[in-house]
Amino acid sequence: MALPEWDGELTSVRHDPDTGAWFVIGVHSTRLGPASGGTRAMVYDGVADAVADARRLAGAMTSKMAAAGLPMGGGKSVIALPAPRAELDDATWHRILHRHAANLNLLGGNYTTGPDVGTSAADMDVLATLTPHVFGRSAAAGGPGSSAPMTALGVFAAIEVGVAEAGLDGVEGLRVLVQGLGAVGADVARLAARAGGKLIVTDVDPARCTAAADELGAEVIDTGDVLSRACDVLVPCATGGLLSPATAATVPCTVIAGAANNLLTDDAAAEVLRRRGITYAPDFVANAGGAIHLVGREVLGWDAAEVTARTRAVGDTLAGIFADARAHDISTVAAAGRAAARTLADGPRPTSTAGAQR
Incomplete structure (x- = not known):
């Protein structure tokens, strides 16, 4: 073909x-x-x-x-x-x-x-x-086990930095809407609740919503209301393609940071969010904790402490991206692309690969 x-x-x-x-x-x-x-x-x-x-x-x-x-x-x-x-x-x-x-x-x-x-x-x-x-x-087969906790940790680091970039004073008291309550979304919801966020959740599986309501006191909304329900932080943890230029123009939130891949249909949606003053954490940065966990533990031989530290550093990476976007009056997606291009241009860097052979 x-x-x-x-x-x-x-x-x-x-x-x-x-x-x-x-x-x-x-x-x-x-x-x-x-x-x-x-x-x-x-x-x-x-x-x-x-x-x-x-x-x-x-x-x-x-x-x-x-x-x-x-x-x-x-x-x-x-x-x-x-x-x-x-x-x-x-x-x-x-x-x-x-x-x-x-x-x-x-x-x-x-x-x-x-x-x-x-x-x-x-x-x-x-x-x-x-x-x-x-x-x-799987851990039973000698692998590192689920990447969900580290993915969620990185997403929550992105939420915290995004909230600060938007000029808000921490997650406590903010309306945090989590779309998708699989392993990652549920963990992000727990972290947000622990930080004092007012949880709003939705999932195609009603049982997951019920569990979040019972465990975390979350408010449950219909899946079709994700893009119309007002919130402070939107956390997409389902499938991608949620935000097009049209939906980015109306979504009622201040910060967007989630685990879903390819959250935007195109770069034009990022520009719409920028013009509206919505702080968007590019998905390939916000959800990098899963890759850090799996590759770091199983391929590069990093211990749990190093993986956790590098996952928390997702927030630092995003802070630099937000600063670059502000300085050059470009979208955060464009700024993230600039950062990735610089890394690619520099080429491979020496990194410990202990444990790469199995």
């Missing part, structure tokens, strides 16, 4: 006729080190959509790794499933994982993957028996 132009290095597209699954690997950059990024498994409208998603996410991973100071490049895997995961039997799923491992091996270490939407640490355990090019295994 003919592929559109892209500024990345490699796109691999393969099909498994036995399962009907398509496998796309996008390697955006290996400038700082081997490309790294999770494997997303879901149903797509077509192969072209899967390719576009893999490429977009791979580019975001390049920026994320650069912003996090990790000696890795950006990549992403997308598995376009023939049916929702819940409808696939175990034999089909394992066949899909085996084929994915074979595709990873064909790249010879230029790309390493971990869990993402639709895949889990348990799936990484299976892949690790078939390829060395995987991270994010």
